[in-house]
Amino acid sequence: MDNYFTRNQTELLATAVTIALFIIVKLVITKVVKKTGESSKFIEIRTKLVNKYITIILYIITIGILTFIWGVNFKEIGLLFSSIFAVIGIALFAQWSILSNLTAGVILFFAFPFKIGDKVRILDNDINSETIYLIEDIKAFHVSLRKESGELLVYPNSLMMQKAVALIN
Known part of the structure; x- marks a missing residue:
């Protein structure tokens, strides 16, 4: 076990920094969205919804960074990801109006x-x-x-x- 920590010291440190940055960025963005919602007198449910969308995006970015840090061999999982992205792409194209309304809802929160x-x-x-x-x-x-x-x-x-x-x- 001690050998594992010695071998992967750089990756473990980078992972800890990435997770710490994720938490800090999430807290800062949550406060900014909350202050924007309060100053614009939006209902609390709407503010929570925008926070939820931003948190999902932050999770995706963090997972991408962690995947890069740990050096996942993309050639081995490339077929899996390309298949998943193809299905998601078809689903998003079929639901384009829903996606555009959702995106417009987030934009309207900040600029309406x-x-x-x-x-x-x-x-x-x-x-x-x-x-x-x-x-x-x-x-x-x-x-x-x-x-x-x-x-x-x-x-x-x-x-x-x-x-x-x-x-x-």
């Missing part, structure tokens, strides 16, 4: 000039652009808009970013 309770008008030819909507909720995939008549419109996040939206004072 409106918040829950604001009244807006969507300048879109497919819906009546004179109708005023109340933003009822902002989810990961869609925004819930309520007409003054009580009718609920569930509008995709990707379209919220593509269409002009006017804030009504």
Whole structure:
């Protein structure tokens, strides 16, 4: 056992540093997202959702770095990874609209000039652009808009970013 630690001292040290950096970066990003959510007056569930997405990305990056540190022979597992990526690629292509709405949801979290309770008008030819909507909720995939008549419109996040939206004072 002592021989193992001596032989892999560099890899073990690099692994410890990588995990420590992962924890520090995760804590810093979590605080930044939380402060952004509080300053923008977003609901806590939305802030937790964005933190979850960022944490998943950090885990993937950390696993990639650890794989590089330990010198995994990519030629031996190349076939496995290429098969997995092919299946994932086909699945993501088939679910492109869901992925774009999810990405737009994260972008809207940081850059959306409106918040829950604001009244807006969507300048879109497919819906009546004179109708005023109340933003009822902002989810990961869609925004819930309520007409003054009580009718609920569930509008995709990707379209919220593509269409002009006017804030009504």
